[in-house]
Amino acid sequence: MDETMNFGLIGLGTMGGALALNIAEHGFPITVYNRTGEVTEHFTANAGELAQRLTPTATLEEFVAAIKPPRAIILMVPAGPVVDAQIDALAPLLGPGDVIIDAGNANYADTERRTCRAGDEEFDFIGIGVSGGEEGARHGPSIMVGGQPGHWQRLGHLFEAISAKYEGVPCAALMGQGGAGHFVKMVHNGIEYADMQMIAEAYSLMRDGMGQDSTRIARVFEQWNRGPLASYLIEISGKVARATDPITGAPMLDVIRDAAGQKGTGRWTAIEAQHLAVPVPVIEAAVAARNISARTDERAKGAEVFGQMPRALPEGALDLETLERALIAGKILCYAQGFEMLSVAAEKFFWDLPMATIARIWRAGCIIRSDMLNDMATALEGAEGESLIHAEPFRSLLQEHEAALRETVIAAMRTGIAVPALSSGLSWFDAMRTRRSSANIIQAQRDFFGAHSFQRLDGVDAPHGPWGDSPLAEG
Numbered sequence: 001m002d003e004t005m006n007f008g009l010i011g012l013g014t015m016g017g018a019l020a021l022n023i024a025e026h027g028f029p030i031t032v033y034n035r036t037g038e039v040t041e042h043f044t045a046n047a048g049e050l051a052q053r054l055t056p057t058a059t060l061e062e063f064v065a066a067i068k069p070p071r072a073i074i075l076m077v078p079a080g081p082v083v084d085a086q087i088d089a090l091a092p093l094l095g096p097g098d099v100i101i102d103a104g105n106a107n108y109a110d111t112e113r114r115t116c117r118a119g120d121e122e123f124d125f126i127g128i129g130v131s132g133g134e135e136g137a138r139h140g141p142s143i144m145v146g147g148q149p150g151h152w153q154r155l156g157h158l159f160e161a162i163s164a165k166y167e168g169v170p171c172a173a174l175m176g177q178g179g180a181g182h183f184v185k186m187v188h189n190g191i192e193y194a195d196m197q198m199i200a201e202a203y204s205l206m207r208d209g210m211g212q213d214s215t216r217i218a219r220v221f222e223q224w225n226r227g228p229l230a231s232y233l234i235e236i237s238g239k240v241a242r243a244t245d246p247i248t249g250a251p252m253l254d255v256i257r258d259a260a261g262q263k264g265t266g267r268w269t270a271i272e273a274q275h276l277a278v279p280v281p282v283i284e285a286a287v288a289a290r291n292i293s294a295r296t297d298e299r300a301k302g303a304e305v306f307g308q309m310p311r312a313l314p315e316g317a318l319d320l321e322t323l324e325r326a327l328i329a330g331k332i333l334c335y336a337q338g339f340e341m342l343s344v345a346a347e348k349f350f351w352d353l354p355m356a357t358i359a360r361i362w363r364a365g366c367i368i369r370s371d372m373l374n375d376m377a378t379a380l381e382g383a384e385g386e387s388l389i390h391a392e393p394f395r396s397l398l399q400e401h402e403a404a405l406r407e408t409v410i411a412a413m414r415t416g417i418a419v420p421a422l423s424s425g426l427s428w429f430d431a432m433r434t435r436r437s438s439a440n441i442i443q444a445q446r447d448f449f450g451a452h453s454f455q456r457l458d459g460v461d462a463p464h465g466p467w468g469d470s471p472l473a474e475g
Ligand SMILES: NC(=O)C1=CN([C@@H]2O[C@H](COP(=O)(O)OP(=O)(O)OC[C@H]3O[C@@H](n4cnc5c(N)ncnc54)[C@H](OP(=O)(O)O)[C@@H]3O)[C@@H](O)[C@H]2O)C=CC1
Pocket: 010, 011, 012, 013, 014, 015, 016, 034, 035, 036, 039, 076, 077, 078, 079, 082, 103, 104, 105, 106, 130, 131, 132, 133, 134, 263
């Protein structure tokens, strides 16, 4: 291990400020710089005892000069062109052995490109995915590191020290070279979107379908958080449902506009899944649901023209235990899709992605942390390459809860409550156990209009159909 790396951090916003304090708290002196100088002054002035391990700087030149080589410089700035601009500005100031660490939510392809670029320069570049929001960055995030084994040897001790710990095990690990860390973080966020959407659908079934108020819904989430669904996202759902608006005294959820924002990582996951030809319909449905949520005017027009949805569920159509069981099944299906995407990407990009380790470093610190991930780590350990739906205990759990998922989706569909993530999870599950699918007619259609040919089930070599009136038949 190279103990001589000296640390710097650029970007003292929500994540960067918290991460710098976390690093300092773990005994690593760190030099900091922020584009807006007052932010640096305010940050250092409020750092308490940790200020003695911080070196604030006012210019980039001063920043680099204050860190002894070999330097490890963490960037915590918005993903995209800002990262490139920051690298451009740093490049002439750095030397051999120095490494830039992009810790923001970069697109993995950008990280690949920047890694290649650094190969032509004197300095080194790696990309790491950091999850856990501000609280995680301050007290222990989950860290998905992209880079070479040599980078891990030099920097792994820092990442492990500042990461969350699950029963003492650090939630930081090397994923693979180049963009591997950011790819895994992207899929983490795709799963995050899907998990959040399924919770939102359960919320809608309770609020709109069952007519429950926020306090009652908060109690349900709190109860679910003591069972198999125990997770950070269920926990905070209980908290947000219980909160009261200090301005009106109404439940906080009742005053928040129903248009979900997004910064792009969920969309990237859906796009990359299409590139890889991996079906991740629950994640795609979650991204689409955010897009639909933002179309408030069109939704209002639809309600006016076609009738207002959702309606209340008929008495006794769905109970809370069935809903909980449906969420358990939905969650397993969504994670199975996410892990399959990682597995296909590993093969395509020649990354040796450590599947069980990924589940292990997601058990604490990150936004999707949950008890279920502990079982997923164990299941993936023995069954790398196999879908989670076939690995115990998830196979048995799906057998146990499938009926509840179906019952929930049917009740929602009958009533007009949109459940795109739960229903697409169920359709995927149904399709993934259909021996004879309907794709034979698609093959026939393709051959009819485009002479695309098909294979026959009996193996006979006759790749075209007898389509007399096909546009191609007359020549
Ligand atoms: N917030 C979250 O929960 C999470 C965020 N991330 C990722 O972390 C990164 C940072 O996010 P976050 O801390 O939330 O963002 P903030 O907006 O809180 O902070 C952004 C930081 O970047 C600096 N910055 C912005 N534009 C420029 C620029 N053009 N040149 C130089 N510096 C600039 C800002 O400096 P200034 O003060 O001058 O504006 C500020 O220090 C992003 O990639 C984000 O996706 C990852 C995980 C979780």
